[in-house]
Amino acid sequence: MHIAHDGRADQLPSLGQAGTVGDDGPTLSICLRCRDGRENCDTDQRGGRRLAQLVADAFPDSTAARRGLRLRGVNCMSNCKRPCAIALSAPGHFTYLFGDLDPLLHAGDVLSVAAAYVEAEGGYLPRPARPKVLRAGILGRIPPLGFAGDLVEPLSPRFQHPTNGSDSL
Ligand code: FES
Numbered sequence: 001m002h003i004a005h006d007g008r009a010d011q012l013p014s015l016g017q018a019g020t021v022g023d024d025g026p027t028l029s030i031c032l033r034c035r036d037g038r039e040n041c042d043t044d045q046r047g048g049r050r051l052a053q054l055v056a057d058a059f060p061d062s063t064a065a066r067r068g069l070r071l072r073g074v075n076c077m078s079n080c081k082r083p084c085a086i087a088l089s090a091p092g093h094f095t096y097l098f099g100d101l102d103p104l105l106h107a108g109d110v111l112s113v114a115a116a117y118v119e120a121e122g123g124y125l126p127r128p129a130r131p132k133v134l135r136a137g138i139l140g141r142i143p144p145l146g147f148a149g150d151l152v153e154p155l156s157p158r159f160q161h162p163t164n165g166s167d168s169l
Contacts, residue, residue, distance in 0.1 A: 025070050026090035026123070028114045030055060032073040034083030036103055048084045049073070051103035055110055064115035082139060086110055093123030097140035101133065109133050122147075 036047025052073050059065050079085040082099030089095040096117070101110065109131035116130070117123050122144065127135050143151050 024091055025068055026088070026093065026114075026118045027070040027072060028055070028064070028110070028117075029072050029074045029077065029087040029089065030110075031075075031077045031079065031083070031085040033076045034080065034085055036084055047103045051084045051086075051101060051107060051110070054103060054107035058107060058111055062111045062115065064111050064118060067115055067118040069114050069118050079139060082137075085139075088114060088117045088123065088125075090117075090123055092144050092146075093117075094125070094144060095140070095142040096123075096125065096138065098134050098137045099139050100137040106133050 030052040031048045032052055033046055034048035034051075036050070038050075039046055052071075056071060059071055074087075077085050077087060077097070079097060079099050084101040084103060085097065085099045086101065087095065087097045098113075113125065113130050113134045117125055120129065130138070143149070
């Protein structure tokens with residue numbers, strides 16, 4: 001896959017490759033391609049990669065690591081206008097997307113919210129459970145598939161087994 005200079009993928013990523021990762025625990029994804037405005041100083045390294053490096057450096061001694069969090073870098077998460085971007089996800093958990101992070105200021109906040117995510121039931125992180133920068137910087141909160149609660153209303157017939165022959169609301 002080719003990543004354009006603005007960080008956007010210009011062709012479809014190989015979903016087959018994505019499926020080989022084989023690590024489906026609670027995961028912190030960090031965009032490696034986000035720019036933080038410091039790219040023209042004394043390094044060409046992008047802000048996202050610097051954020052990832054700072055998080056990775058602190059990770060081994062972190063509460064998040066002790067709780068079983070995984071880390072991964074992602075080459076653009078289509079949130080390029082609100083850099084730097086991270087996401088938290090796990091099967092059966094809420095998925096969160098955050099932006100507006102400064103690599104030099106917020107690596108500790110990122111690990112802190114990731115540790116809270118691993119411990120939270122279903123990964124649900126109410127506003128007070130998140131560091132301040134991750135209250136203002138929240139960009140998305142998606143309930144897990146199969147979630148039943150006030151946040152979700154079914155809008156289509158529920159899936160029925162094909163041999164059943166009928167759908168019902
Ligand atoms: S460069 Fe696109 S989300 Fe980071």
